[in-house]
Amino acid sequence: METIKNVLDPRVKLIIVLSLSTTAVFIKDVYYLGGILLISIMISILFNSPLLSLINKFKRMLWLIVSLIFIQSIFIADGTSIIALGDITFLTIQGIIKGLQLVLRMLIIIISASIMGTNTSREIVQGLVQWRIPYEIAFMVSIAIRFLPMLTDEIRDVVIAIQLRGIELEKIPLRKRIKIYSYVLMPIVANTMVKARKLSTAMEMRGFGVNENRTSYHTLQMRRIDYAVIVITILGLTTILGQYYLQGG
Amino acid sequence: MIDHVSFAYKKQHPIINNMSIELFSEDFTAIVGANGTGKTTLGKLMTGILKPEKGSVIIDGLDSSKISLGAIGKKAGYLFQNPERQIFAPNVYEELSFPLEVKGMKKEEIERKVNESLTIFQLTHLSKVFPFTLSQGEKQRLALAAILINEPKFLILDEPTTGLDIERKNTLSTILGRLKEKGIGIVMISHDGAFIGKHATRIIELAGGEVIGDNKKCLGSKSKTDHCA
Numbered sequence A: 001m002e003t004i005k006n007v008l009d010p011r012v013k014l015i016i017v018l019s020l021s022t023t024a025v026f027i028k029d030v031y032y033l034g035g036i037l038l039i040s041i042m043i044s045i046l047f048n049s050p051l052l053s054l055i056n057k058f059k060r061m062l063w064l065i066v067s068l069i070f071i072q073s074i075f076i077a078d079g080t081s082i083i084a085l086g087d088i089t090f091l092t093i094q095g096i097i098k099g100l101q102l103v104l105r106m107l108i109i110i111i112s113a114s115i116m117g118t119n120t121s122r123e124i125v126q127g128l129v130q131w132r133i134p135y136e137i138a139f140m141v142s143i144a145i146r147f148l149p150m151l152t153d154e155i156r157d158v159v160i161a162i163q164l165r166g167i168e169l170e171k172i173p174l175r176k177r178i179k180i181y182s183y184v185l186m187p188i189v190a191n192t193m194v195k196a197r198k199l200s201t202a203m204e205m206r207g208f209g210v211n212e213n214r215t216s217y218h219t220l221q222m223r224r225i226d227y228a229v230i231v232i233t234i235l236g237l238t239t240i241l242g243q244y245y246l247q248g249g
Numbered sequence B: 001m002i003d004h005v006s007f008a009y010k011k012q013h014p015i016i017n018n019m020s021i022e023l024f025s026e027d028f029t030a031i032v033g034a035n036g037t038g039k040t041t042l043g044k045l046m047t048g049i050l051k052p053e054k055g056s057v058i059i060d061g062l063d064s065s066k067i068s069l070g071a072i073g074k075k076a077g078y079l080f081q082n083p084e085r086q087i088f089a090p091n092v093y094e095e096l097s098f099p100l101e102v103k104g105m106k107k108e109e110i111e112r113k114v115n116e117s118l119t120i121f122q123l124t125h126l127s128k129v130f131p132f133t134l135s136q137g138e139k140q141r142l143a144l145a146a147i148l149i150n151e152p153k154f155l156i157l158d159e160p161t162t163g164l165d166i167e168r169k170n171t172l173s174t175i176l177g178r179l180k181e182k183g184i185g186i187v188m189i190s191h192d193g194a195f196i197g198k199h200a201t202r203i204i205e206l207a208g209g210e211v212i213g214d215n216k217k218c219l220g221s222k223s224k225t226d227h228c229a
Helices: A010-026 A030-046 A051-060 A062-074 A093-118 A121-130 A135-163 A174-205 A224-246 B039-046 B069-075 B092-102 B107-120 B136-148 B166-181 B193-199
Strands: A081-085 A088-092 B002-010 B013-021 B028-032 B054-059 B076-079 B154-158 B185-189 B202-207 B210-216
Touching: A010 A030, A010 A093, A010 A121, A010 A224, A030 A051, A030 A093, A030 A224, A051 A062, A051 A093, A062 A088, A062 A093, A088 A093, A121 A135, A135 A174, A135 B069, A174 B092, B002 B039, B013 B039, B013 B054, B013 B210, B028 B039, B028 B193, B039 B054, B039 B076, B039 B154, B039 B185, B069 B076, B076 B136, B092 B107, B092 B136, B107 B136, B136 B154, B136 B166, B166 B185, B166 B193, B185 B193
Parallel strands: B028 B185, B028 B202, B076 B154, B154 B185
Antiparallel strands: A081 A088, B002 B013, B002 B054, B202 B210
């Protein structure tokens, strides 16, 4: 039996992702954003996207998310004060709401983007090409999708290698630790440049860009269900945005 | 000590299957086996980079799951299959000096140790060079020098002879011989039969995530391994 993730054209998924991300950017209300996050999670589960591994990553980033809420709220001085020292306000209700908005937006964008992980980069490129996006740009997108996980692997390896030099990161003062983390950047940038050079050579060796009109062995074909989902998505998007702005935005 | 260790990257495909091995610092242990038999995974388990799903890895009396990588790094050094993964400073000298600086060693002492290391590994003329422009053999030597400057008690080398010419292999051979004399335990994961034949006092053969052979050259060491080749 065909699962929903295999049924839909990657372009339809791209429209869903763009719609969810767009609403997340335009809407400021925390309740609305919470609702959109819920919808994103449900769609993500429906498409069988790698949500569990994402949640595991979020767990590790929990401290960052919480600190983001507080950092964001510290810079907002309006609203009812919660923590203040004399005349200086450190935390306000308005500030916390702003922080929550930021975090909810981030979560919506990341979770909805995970839906694209249910397609191969080749399928996504094909979708973009059939949308008449220049192949060079579509190919760049596919390279980004292909190399991003490798980049995270490399960062992890470098941090491991640094620790295996007998450096106990958790016991080192913050200033020294920041200097150590600066070492992570060097091999990542150098390796990326080396990889880019090798990739461009390999592409030229295989005649990239020689023929102006490219043909594809695999082509995508939109079906009725694809059009139906696009219509439902656009209707959903306009309803949510319309409702939000009618209520005074 | 690897004690009934199992490990899998994906649940359905175990890479290491209920494996038990005891390693001794007086041995030069070679781990051999075909591609995909779990050699590199075993090496990463030995250094705590990977944590076992079942069983335990005991490093110098401490469970690898309960100590930090930094603490393991003070006891054991690990040479990655690809040395580029463990090079990160803007020049060769700093590559060797920065862990010592972080540990708060005196400047004169750092200078002495780094210069000594540069000489041993024939890298003195490259001390100001950007490490990523070095040849494969030079990177290999730099990575090894960077590990050894920490004075680990145990060394795990993953395919250290890959990409080395005969002359560089001989240099590596001399260096490893000296380390052995100093009493540093060495585990080498390799396909290089000639190199293993020259140095190894114990050969562990893996297949399908299990030990299928554990042979020891009887050189009068105190190892508890029974078999002698």
